[in-house]
Amino acid sequence: MSPPNDTFEITEATRLLLYQSMLRCRALEKKAYDLFMEGLVQGTTHLGLGQEAVAAGFAATLRPDDMSFATYRGHNHMLLRGMAMAPILGECAARANGCCEGKGGSMHITEVAKGAMGSYAIVGAHLPIAVGAAWAGVVRGTGQVSLCFFGDGTTNIGTFHEAVNLAAIWKLPVVFVCENNLYMEYTPISAVIPVEYPAADRASAYGLERIIVDGNDADAVYQTAVTTVERARRGEGPSLVEALTYRHKGHSRADPGKYRPDEEVAAWLERDPLLVYRGRLESLGFPPTVLDEMEQLARAEAEAAADEVRAAPLPDPAALMTDVWANGGSEWRN
Amino acid sequence: MAELTYRNAIARGIGQEMERDERVVFIGEDIGAAGGVFKTTVGLFERFGPDRVRDTPISEQAIIGGIMGAAMNGLRPIGELMFSDFVGVAWDGIANQIAKTRYMTAGQVALPLVIRTANGGGTHFGGQHSQSVENWHMMIPGLKVVAPATPRDVVGLMAAAVRDDDPVIFLDHKKLYALKEDVPDGEIVDVLGKAVIRHPGSDVTIVALAAMVHVALEAAGRLAEHGVSAEVIDLRTLVPLDTATFLESVSRTGRLFTVEENPRLCGWGAEIASIAAEECLWDLDGPIVRITTPHIPLPAAANLEDLAIPSAERVVQTVLSQA
Numbered sequence: 001m002s003p004p005n006d007t008f009e010i011t012e013a014t015r016l017l018l019y020q021s022m023l024r025c026r027a028l029e030k031k032a033y034d035l036f037m038e039g040l041v042q043g044t045t046h047l048g049l050g051q052e053a054v055a056a057g058f059a060a061t062l063r064p065d066d067m068s069f070a071t072y073r074g075h076n077h078m079l080l081r082g083m084a085m086a087p088i089l090g091e092c093a094a095r096a097n098g099c100c101e102g103k104g105g106s107m108h109i110t111e112v113a114k115g116a117m118g119s120y121a122i123v124g125a126h127l128p129i130a131v132g133a134a135w136a137g138v139v140r141g142t143g144q145v146s147l148c149f150f151g152d153g154t155t156n157i158g159t160f161h162e163a164v165n166l167a168a169i170w171k172l173p174v175v176f177v178c179e180n181n182l183y184m185e186y187t188p189i190s191a192v193i194p195v196e197y198p199a200a201d202r203a204s205a206y207g208l209e210r211i212i213v214d215g216n217d218a219d220a221v222y223q224t225a226v227t228t229v230e231r232a233r234r235g236e237g238p239s240l241v242e243a244l245t246y247r248h249k250g251h252s253r254a255d256p257g258k259y260r261p262d263e264e265v266a267a268w269l270e271r272d273p274l275l276v277y278r279g280r281l282e283s284l285g286f287p288p289t290v291l292d293e294m295e296q297l298a299r300a301e302a303e304a305a306a307d308e309v310r311a312a313p314l315p316d317p318a319a320l321m322t323d324v325w326a327n328g329g330s331e332w333r334n
Numbered sequence: 335m336a337e338l339t340y341r342n343a344i345a346r347g348i349g350q351e352m353e354r355d356e357r358v359v360f361i362g363e364d365i366g367a368a369g370g371v372f373k374t375t376v377g378l379f380e381r382f383g384p385d386r387v388r389d390t391p392i393s394e395q396a397i398i399g400g401i402m403g404a405a406m407n408g409l410r411p412i413g414e415l416m417f418s419d420f421v422g423v424a425w426d427g428i429a430n431q432i433a434k435t436r437y438m439t440a441g442q443v444a445l446p447l448v449i450r451t452a453n454g455g456g457t458h459f460g461g462q463h464s465q466s467v468e469n470w471h472m473m474i475p476g477l478k479v480v481a482p483a484t485p486r487d488v489v490g491l492m493a494a495a496v497r498d499d500d501p502v503i504f505l506d507h508k509k510l511y512a513l514k515e516d517v518p519d520g521e522i523v524d525v526l527g528k529a530v531i532r533h534p535g536s537d538v539t540i541v542a543l544a545a546m547v548h549v550a551l552e553a554a555g556r557l558a559e560h561g562v563s564a565e566v567i568d569l570r571t572l573v574p575l576d577t578a579t580f581l582e583s584v585s586r587t588g589r590l591f592t593v594e595e596n597p598r599l600c601g602w603g604a605e606i607a608s609i610a611a612e613e614c615l616w617d618l619d620g621p622i623v624r625i626t627t628p629h630i631p632l633p634a635a636a637n638l639e640d641l642a643i644p645s646a647e648r649v650v651q652t653v654l655s656q657a
């Protein structure tokens with residue numbers, strides 16, 4: 001593993017932001033789980049519980065006009081771009097108050113105006129899209145960076161290779177972030193790759209640096225994020241980061257995750273990114289009462305959002321036939 | 335007014351729009367200095383430079399995903415797929431991502447982009463470089479589908495496609511590249527969803543698209559010798575679909591024929607036939623008849639391919655047999 005880049009100090013304010021970000025992700029997704037247990041979330045949900053440090057570390061480095069692209073397991077990334085919790089949970093429950101008015105569903109959390117450029121549910125689809133968005137930023141001279149989050153399993157699909165290659169030859173401002181949570185759905189990633197690290201061990205094929213970071217350590221992720229995002233912004237091209245992490249729950253709501261050895265789960269739960277960070281903050285002298293209060297606030301925010309969802313109406317039936325076309329409608333004949 | 339080939343009309347149409355709007359960019363394989371494998375994009379690279387006219391690697395998924403992302407972030411890109419058969423390689427991007435994202439985000443995402451590709455047969459390239467895939471796209475909600483039949487329409491419909499705020503599949507036809515006609519100078523801009531009557535007639539209505547328009551026109555000329563007056567309608571776009579023009583024509587002629595290059599099942603003519611059956615059945619004096627490529631892959635051998643794709647002679651014989 002590459003040592004964290006410790007050439008710069010992380011400020012107190014940043015540390016509090018990272019912790020608060022992770023607390024809010026955790027509270028949001030626990031609430032998504034609760035709403036599912038209440039029967040309010042139809043369809044499916046894919047939680048990133050346990051992977052919050054990756055989202056927190058990267059989001060803390062971004063400019064408002066930067067663009068984040070994520071997968072169905074993308075609630076945390078979209079939240080930390082500045083989305084409110086209610087439109088996220090509302091979309092999970094496919095209510096009228098959802099960010100896509102209930103027409104996207106839990107796998108498609110999006111708020112373009114905030115740089116939350118979407119959550120994509122066909123594995124690999126968003127990698128070339130993130131590349132194209134970055135290219136448009138270059139053509140328009142905006143200085144935007146495109147962030148693209150995906151799983152370990154995604155490194156085996158063609159779009160990964162096409163997208164990383166194109167970003168590399170065109171030197172585009174993209175940071176590809178592979179969240180290696182060791183499983184692609186139910187299959188261990190080690191069973192389906194001929195190398196040890198699914199993203200990092202492929203980086204050299206595209207002339208990129210091999211970057212592996214402890215994805216459960218928000219400080220380490222943050223330092224890697226600063227380095228790679230700034231490199232992109234300076235016009236020095238893309239990076240491919242592999243963040244080692246673990247999901248606490250199954251792949252999706254229907255999956256109890258029984259294929260994972262108990263000892264493996266227990267070991268990773270001990271390395272829960274929130275526990276790790278709370279310990280660090282306390283050892284640095286942050287008062288536990290302040291940290292407790294932050295946690296309460298995050299929970300209260302999620303509870304209030306859940307209440308909004310419980311009270312929200314179903315989508316208006318008129319929404320069925322809107323927004324196929326730019327004129328707002330769905331007519332196909334003249 | 336000057337003579338223009340269908341081939342050169344492609345570069346003229348793209349150039350007209352790139353000149354007008356700097357957000358219009360163009361990417362694809364060998365489209366830059368090489369001018370395209372069919373020489374349809376000659377001169378654009380020299381005119382607009384490598385920032386706006388870009389060669390890509392052989393990465394159809396990256397071309398399609400790339401133009402989607404570029405459209406999400408303020409450009410109005412045109413992406414070329416060398417042969418329309420290659421949409422299969424990038425089908426997720428086209429059918430799942432580009433077509434659906436506006437709807438699935440409740441209108442947040444606008445995708446003003448054009449996918450331009452060389453469609454159709456008659457050039458003996460075999461079954462993976464000759465298909466007419468207009469019907470593949472027609473059946474996906476969220477895609478507009480354009481297939482010009484003349485050099486003038488290539489320019490005007492390209493302008494309409496680029497200026498449209500929705501994703502457009504622009505299918506130029508390989509067999510037509512050498513076709514010439516006099517085309518007015520200056521800007522040409524059409525609207526999507528407007529069919530034209532290419533040849534007026536009073537006995538039968540023949541609806542066609544792209545290369546089949548010329549087959550239908552040749553057939554109409556021969557039918558006249560047999561005393562049958564055929565009206566030939568060029569649909570020009572499948573989505574939006576101009577239903578009014580062919581319904582009005584059928585109400586006058588009482589007979590409807592389609593000439594389709596796509597294989598039989600679920601070809602675009604099936605939709606035309608179903609609309610006519612629902613909306614003007616009582617105007618019809620006989621069955622609606624579809625003239626299509628049989629439901630087979632296209633063979634390479636010239637004599638076999640010529641048998642497969644509708645010919646003027648087949649149209650004439652079919653119409654006469656129904657008269």
Ligand SMILES: Cc1ncc(C[n+]2csc(CCOP(=O)(O)OP(=O)(O)O)c2C)c(N)n1
Nearest residue numbers: 073121122123151152153154181183184185
């Ligand atoms: C093209 C495609 N194939 C298969 C699936 C089904 N599927 C959904 S998620 C998933 C596993 C993806 O694993 P990974 O990339 O590691 O992401 P993670 O779920 O672990 O975050 C699969 C196979 C899909 N959605 N798209």
Ligand SMILES: [Mg+2]
Nearest residue numbers: 151152183184
């Ligand atoms: Mg995984």
